[in-house]
Amino acid sequence: MYDPTVARLTYRALLGRRRALILGALPLLLIGISLVVRALAGADDQTASDLLGGLALATMVPIIGVIAGTGAIGPEIDDGSVVYLLSKPLKRPTIIFTKLIVAIAVTMVFSALPTLIAGFILNGNGQQIAVAYTVAALVSSIAYAALFLLLGTVSRHAVVFGLVYALVWEALFGSLVPGARTLSVQQWSLAVADKVAGGDMISSDVGLTTATVLLIAVTVLATWYAGQKLRALTLAGEE
């Protein structure tokens, strides 16, 4: 199910050249802001929770997920070089699975790790906040990567749709329409974080069971359907 060569090529496509710069800049910014906040405001649980929840989990994880998830397959389909990969004797689901693993790994390294570091800088893991948000970032990395990898195989405008989901649906609609929050990766991962932290600093609109079921269902279904899409891929010409 896992092909090292495909993985190596995907890593190179994701982290080669300038991509690594933007992927690295976001976590550095988060850590820099945490340092500033700690220096200005001192250790405070509420501040730490606000910063990690508002900036790390709500903005940084989805954006890195979009870049890694769609970047793992989108450019190849876009410039047509995916046919060289597809013409190799590899099962299409294997290709998708390998790319998913890579996308998840990249998203985790560039979003969950900085979240943990930022959490420790902000309040030294008081009330388990750093660990809880790190777990949330890890969990949502998996779901986002699977979701956006699927988008990458479905549409040429995957990045836009991914961002529309992450910014408009989760952030804008989620804050206005309570029902939209049930269908949001961010809330599902918050439910998991809620369980880890145990305190009342983190809250979610979704129950833990529902969240877990939905997370697993979305990840598995998205991966399966992406494999199906790749089996019957038609290369569209330039519009």
Added chain:
Amino acid sequence: MAVEHPVAPPSGDQTRIHNIGYRSYDGPRLGRSYARRSLYSQSLRGAYGLGRSVKSKVLPMLLFVVMCVPAAIMVAVAVATKASKLPVDYTEYAIYFQAVISLYVASQAPQSVSRDLRFKTVPLYFSRPIETADYVRAKFAALASAMFILTAAPLLVLYVGALLAKLDFTDQTKGFAQGLVSVTLLSLLLAGLGLVIAAVTPRRGFGIAAVIAVLTISYGAVSTLQAIADAQGSTSAIPWIGLFSPITLIDGVQSAFLGATSAFPGGVGPSHGEGVAYVLVVLGLIAASYGLLMRRYKKVGL
């Protein structure tokens, strides 16, 4: 095995150039300004998907509708309830819908310049009588105009609606004019930033992600820091933090000079003195993005 026959050398001087009747062009040449105007209008149409496939019309048109419909609803409510003022200020509108505006610039800036880089059409442009400055100006002006249409159309809806609802004419006109100044600055600023980022990469998808990352992360970081500064009681720091993201820059300019209420935490906008710094930073950023674009396209090899 094919035997290579040596090519027989041409005997004698039998080469000649046939005149097959090509005629040189002696019609009018439309020149540089015409080419620049065409590039401008094509880019502007392209920013709304006109003259492109149906698929590429969907997103810009959808975002345009999303911008205008709430304005129409607000006007309808104001007319129906005979309100004495509109539910939203002209200057506030763009700040409320910054996510939509960011998405628009992120999706259209790369389609304007990244595709030219990727399909290597830039050298073809420069083989016409246009120069670097013409290309940059045409693209910049086109995207800024497209953004202006996007942000000014809902204001126009609000203004017309307000006049139909027989609200105070001078009051509304003043607000409308202030709103127009603010969205003009916003359009120029975001178009410049978006184009600079998009011109770096030939990959459209990557350009979109980079633009949106710069816009949302900077706004997220700035507003978080402002909220923390507000909670800590250091209100004097709030305006200075606001200098570091495009949306808060515009917010600061309009609350200092255009009579807007600031969306900053605590509602403390910058004072007039700080507002001058805001204006300088905005104008500096616009000029800097123009300069960077000029530098980017100086070398045509790309």
